[in-house]
Amino acid sequence: MPSSPVKTAEHNVLLIEEYDALSVAIQSALTKFAPHHRFHAVRSLAEARRAALEQKPELIILDFDPPYPGAIAFFGEMRGVLPETRVLLIAAGVTPELTAERGANGALQFLEKPFELVEFGAAVQALLGPWMETGMSRGTLHDLALDDVALLALSSPRNVAVEVRADEGRTGEFHVRNSQITHARTTEAEGKRALVEMLTWNNPHFIENIAPESAPRTIHDPWAATLIEALREAKKPKHGRPVPAEPKVPAQPAVAPTKTGPKILIIDDTEMLLIFVEDSLALADPTLQMTTALTGLHGVKEAARIIPDLVLVDYVLPDIKFVVASEEMTALRSCQLS
Structure with missing residues (x-):
């Protein structure tokens, strides 16, 4: 089947927001923080699929509070067709410690609710902005990894089991129950060691399933502490997941014109x-x-x-x-x- 023609979209931003008033407000804010980009807003992941394929956005912004069912499958699909696209998720519950540990190289960057407008602007400009001229990298959908998918799964209101498949025939899974990571396994390990192993896999793919009624519990710590520990362990040289240094983006001072009206x-x-x-x-x-x-x-x-x-x-x-x-x-x- 021949591919459909697409627009030149190197300066497109796709917003996924189900509330009309917030959608308009976010687009208004984007005119300040991304003035050279075009914005397209949709209300659902189904609409987002069509818009993303047509416009090939440089950035996808998703208001993930409340969560969207099917987000894991959506970003898995987008990874295949838009590997260079970056993602900003507006969500609740992602701790500052975890955000710092993940750094700028995750496929999904999170902005914690509630937030100040300046924080939103900084997040948008960090993903679109002047770091591109430094030669340093920022995470894109090509880098979609277990920690990205785990954060999506943890937001789900239902209990899920995520199957993980990677190069060299590697397979594993992790379970989320009652908003906690309760179990992980590969052919070589269980519990936190399995999470660390899956974090280092090349080209992982993820399939979300409903968690079985009964499953062993091999992880007992709170989910944030579990992920932070696994990420730190996976970054060690023996695990082969080096993380490049995050570039520092200098703040751009704003100059406001003098106004004399009412x-x-x-x-x-x-x-x-x-x-x-x-x-x-x-x-x-x-x-x-x-x-x-x-x-x-x-x-x-x-x-x-x-x-x-x-x-x-x-x-x-x-x-x-x-x-x-x-x-x-x-x-x-x-x-x-x-």
Whole structure:
């Protein structure tokens, strides 16, 4: 069957986000952090398969909270057709220690929820940015390994057994039960030693199955400690999984133009939505002087500081009631609330 024509997609970013409002907000943020890329948003992995094959994105961003069923199969398939694509997963529960141990060379890079907008920007720019000119590498789907797949499996609400097949006829498996790694085996080892062995295999492929009702428990430590220990052991020279040094990307200072228009205060506890509203207003009137706040108390302090002409505020605030916030701000002077 002849292959279908594809677009030139070296500057494409594919976003997988099931919530429309967050999808729009993330795309708005991407205009700041990846201004030379085109964005395409989809809501499901099925749509993502079609879009990825057509556009061959440089980066896939997936909001993995809540998790998507079938993610292991999806990334396994994408590895075969888009080996040079990088992936950013927005997820919860990935510890800073594990993130540090995995470094920049994993196929899947994780951004822990909740996060600051600057952290999202740094993650996106780290995967797309100036490190490419240094000759150093960043992980791509070609590097998909057991630790990437284990993190996907650990997010699954069901108990799973992941079969692992690699070059030279190597086979093994690991089990995730109740969000813990409970068992691993190869023909040569069981437990943590089996995890270490599978981490060093070349060209591994992964098949997700439902875990059997009964299986031996060969791993008892918490999953994060288990993975960190296995990764450290696998990096030792005798195991043949060297990790190149991660390049340091210098921060790029931003220069903001002076604005002289009306003062606008925007209060909302979702930072991506704050940025979306701010961008939309800036597009409508570039002269607006805008200030944002993530909480009602912060908003009241900012209102006292800048004395805004207009306040845009979320009716449901995480710390104080809307009525209290509005009374505090209107007492400052006759500013307009919306």
